[in-house]
Amino acid sequence: MKTWLPALMLCLGLHLPASAAQLVIGLGAEVTTVDPHVLNAAPNNSIGEQVFGTLVMRDARQRFIPGLAESWRAVDDTTWEFKLRKGVKFHDGSDFTAEDVAFSLDRPATIKAPGGFAAFTRPITQKLIVDTHTIHLKTATPYPNMPSDMASVMMVSRRAAQNAASTDFDSGKAAVGTGPYRIVRFAKGERIELARHDAYWGPKPAWERVVFRLISNDAARTAALLAGDVQMIDVVPPADYARLRANNALTVFTSASNRMIFFHLDSSRDKTPFAFDKSGKPLEKNPFQDARVRKAFSKAINRTAIAERVMEGLAIPAGQFLPEGFFGYVPGLKPEPYDPDGARKLLAEAGYPDGFMLTVHGPNNRYVNDEQVVQAVAQMLSKIGITTKVEVLPFSVYVTRARNGEFTAALLGWGMSTGEGSYPLRFLVATPNAEKGTGPWNWSRYSNARMDQILEQALATVDNARRERLLREATEIAIGEQAVVPLHYQVNTWAARRGYTYTPRTDERTYAHEARPVTK
Amino acid sequence: MLAFIARRLLQSLFALFVMSLLVFVGVYAIGNPIDILINPQADQAEIAAVTAALGLDQPLWVQYWTFLQSALRGDLGKSFVANVPAIQLILNRMPATIELAAASMVIAVVLGIPLGLLAGLRPDSWVGRTIMAGSILGFSLPTFWVGLMLIMVFSVHLGWLPTTGRGPTVDVLGFPISILSWEGIRHVLLPSTNLALFKLSLLIRLTRAGTREALAQDYVRFARAKGLSMRRVVSVHVLKNIMIPIVTVVGLEFGSVIAFAIVTETIFAWPGMGKLLIDSINVLDRPVIVAYLLIIVLMFIVINLVVDVLYSVLDPRVRVAGARP
Numbered sequence: 039m040k041t042w043l044p045a046l047m048l049c050l051g052l053h054l055p056a057s058a059a060q061l062v063i064g065l066g067a068e069v070t071t072v073d074p075h076v077l078n079a080a081p082n083n084s085i086g087e088q089v090f091g092t093l094v095m096r097d098a099r100q101r102f103i104p105g106l107a108e109s110w111r112a113v114d115d116t117t118w119e120f121k122l123r124k125g126v127k128f129h130d131g132s133d134f135t136a137e138d139v140a141f142s143l144d145r146p147a148t149i150k151a152p153g154g155f156a157a158f159t160r161p162i163t164q165k166l167i168v169d170t171h172t173i174h175l176k177t178a179t180p181y182p183n184m185p186s187d188m189a190s191v192m193m194v195s196r197r198a199a200q201n202a203a204s205t206d207f208d209s210g211k212a213a214v215g216t217g218p219y220r221i222v223r224f225a226k227g228e229r230i231e232l233a234r235h236d237a238y239w240g241p242k243p244a245w246e247r248v249v250f251r252l253i254s255n256d257a258a259r260t261a262a263l264l265a266g267d268v269q270m271i272d273v274v275p276p277a278d279y280a281r282l283r284a285n286n287a288l289t290v291f292t293s294a295s296n297r298m299i300f301f302h303l304d305s306s307r308d309k310t311p312f313a314f315d316k317s318g319k320p321l322e323k324n325p326f327q328d329a330r331v332r333k334a335f336s337k338a339i340n341r342t343a344i345a346e347r348v349m350e351g352l353a354i355p356a357g358q359f360l361p362e363g364f365f366g367y368v369p370g371l372k373p374e375p376y377d378p379d380g381a382r383k384l385l386a387e388a389g390y391p392d393g394f395m396l397t398v399h400g401p402n403n404r405y406v407n408d409e410q411v412v413q414a415v416a417q418m419l420s421k422i423g424i425t426t427k428v429e430v431l432p433f434s435v436y437v438t439r440a441r442n443g444e445f446t447a448a449l450l451g452w453g454m455s456t457g458e459g460s461y462p463l464r465f466l467v468a469t470p471n472a473e474k475g476t477g478p479w480n481w482s483r484y485s486n487a488r489m490d491q492i493l494e495q496a497l498a499t500v501d502n503a504r505r506e507r508l509l510r511e512a513t514e515i516a517i518g519e520q521a522v523v524p525l526h527y528q529v530n531t532w533a534a535r536r537g538y539t540y541t542p543r544t545d546e547r548t549y550a551h552e553a554r555p556v557t558k
Numbered sequence: 559m560l561a562f563i564a565r566r567l568l569q570s571l572f573a574l575f576v577m578s579l580l581v582f583v584g585v586y587a588i589g590n591p592i593d594i595l596i597n598p599q600a601d602q603a604e605i606a607a608v609t610a611a612l613g614l615d616q617p618l619w620v621q622y623w624t625f626l627q628s629a630l631r632g633d634l635g636k637s638f639v640a641n642v643p644a645i646q647l648i649l650n651r652m653p654a655t656i657e658l659a660a661a662s663m664v665i666a667v668v669l670g671i672p673l674g675l676l677a678g679l680r681p682d683s684w685v686g687r688t689i690m691a692g693s694i695l696g697f698s699l700p701t702f703w704v705g706l707m708l709i710m711v712f713s714v715h716l717g718w719l720p721t722t723g724r725g726p727t728v729d730v731l732g733f734p735i736s737i738l739s740w741e742g743i744r745h746v747l748l749p750s751t752n753l754a755l756f757k758l759s760l761l762i763r764l765t766r767a768g769t770r771e772a773l774a775q776d777y778v779r780f781a782r783a784k785g786l787s788m789r790r791v792v793s794v795h796v797l798k799n800i801m802i803p804i805v806t807v808v809g810l811e812f813g814s815v816i817a818f819a820i821v822t823e824t825i826f827a828w829p830g831m832g833k834l835l836i837d838s839i840n841v842l843d844r845p846v847i848v849a850y851l852l853i854i855v856l857m858f859i860v861i862n863l864v865v866d867v868l869y870s871v872l873d874p875r876v877r878v879a880g881a882r883p
Contacts, residue, residue, distance in 0.1 A: 071640045150611050150636070150641075151595075151638060152591055154597065155597065157599045158599065190599075203641075204640065204642050226650055228829030253722050255722075258827060261706070261709045261713060261722075264714045265713045266717075267721045267723075403840065435589050437589065437594055438590045438593045456599070465598070472603065
């Protein structure tokens, strides 16, 4: 009896907890490849940034901090200078130099994948290696967003990655970076094993080995944490949020996300496909051309109720593109207060005293509780007289139809990944113009010449204080006219077993080196 | 026999062609992968450049023609999100799925046939009734619910088995296999049980029905009258005669388990092909979707062929010679 008991316990998995030097994290989203230049999506970038690193890094609130570049500055309007950190070593022991930077900026354009990084490197017309640790990046026109772009493109080793295919990254052969962790094994669809890079230039991470396990099913991810198979998970399912928070064995970490959920209202076309009169006939005139109707739409929405009930507390009501603390945030621009009476009054003024009929559209598998959010908004609109039907679709079907302009009111979420205001203004509300590259995701086709002009000026202004002033001005115009109707910012969540702590981030990244054992 | 197989292969080629066409058009109709995958910071010029680089700006028939040409060279394209050949991506994940499917089929067969026999031999005893009642549960409980319950009971509360994932693998003939180690078996137990439940119930019912039918047949009565032991009657006469429908079902079910173990793979984070298919459909990763379904069609063709050949071994009355119409 005494001899078989330990053996049995071992068999049944009741062995000692994993060594303190190892951390196992359950991830909610799929990592498709270790090649850092294939898919610009948060799950891939999250792993990539731990292994490869970028010239400019972002802190937990997405402000720039020096990364592989010690400093950067605009030498003149069209030249950016990046001074590289000295003594940085790749995982294979070689030195990190300007050659590697030039190579890493050339590589994205050579990769044939729809979600690649070429958008960040295309504006660079010339890469000038000044010395081993200085590089000049030239652009055709003034380009203030260079530091932001350089916070997105990961730096690989020229020696290891030259002529390497993505499979070579996945096998680990070419995945040579300068980050705090190096790849030990990438098992597609299953796990990513990392080991500490002891020559890392930054603070030494707490864990010698890290395993990221890919557990996309919400309930299974929670169960893995509860059972102790993993010590930490990201993307806590909203349904489990309250339960995990109440559990003494666990700690939940949250941060406002940079992802804003909002409605685009078809506001410039004379006719719109999904607005009808009360008998169901398409309206002669698009009601959302009138800013008062858009304002009524916004006033009808009880954002606090959505955040607290539909999102189970995992949302913060939004009144503009960026959450507080981001570059270009407008102080004092509050979320539109819930005001159904005011909304009805505005509708009456605009000539719709009895409201009208509307179908709103949204995805059902893209954002946290997206379908329920659309349903809630529809009910709120119905209360002010806009009898609203809901149609939700899988994102793959939805996004193509939305981009074709097939909807009247369409929900979209946008991660403010640059951490500043020109990005949402340029992509979501500037007048669509292929030559200028403005408004590619402006589904409402909102157009305001003055806002466009201010934005254009901001995009060409390298001086930070002046640029922020311009961005705020443009934001006030766009939001004031309901170019989009903001709903909420999502909240990013992590949960860990007791004894572990994590620095929550706005940008949906899960970094092993930001997780630490709790020191007593 | 050879002519039969040759004719089958020819038919298969045609099936593959039709399948590729259907999937290609289907995926095209759903939406544009660029819209989902494009770097959100890409402007119109960049979007156009990427679309053109991937040939997605061409009319559908041109895209299909290009695909067909490369497919005939054995190139089914690269995954949009992983940038590696789709075939490689799928074959990479295949061993895990086959392992899971095989484990669950073993559970289903090893438990299902004896339990079915038992229920067939003693239909009115409490054992027989319990088995049949259990099989109804196996049929009617949804897989995802059972899977989560298994995790909650055996992993979270009892702590006996790991919640999710696959154990460490060792390479056997170049294929990574996990069930050779104890750790691997611990990992596969819950998902394979979950996946086996439905097949198990199916086999129990099939075996029971076959047994009851066979017991009433003259040859069984004759064997009994001859004074053969019950054991011999069951193991030789009954079992052999009820095997044909069972082999058919096991074969087809094995195929469907491999192809559509999606729910179980997702719940247990099992790194198989099913999860890959779902992920690919969500982002319209067309090369992977097309390659996946072609491989599945091919697999069903092979399984059916094997089943047909097995018939002739089991039942001399069935002839699979070329002479058969």
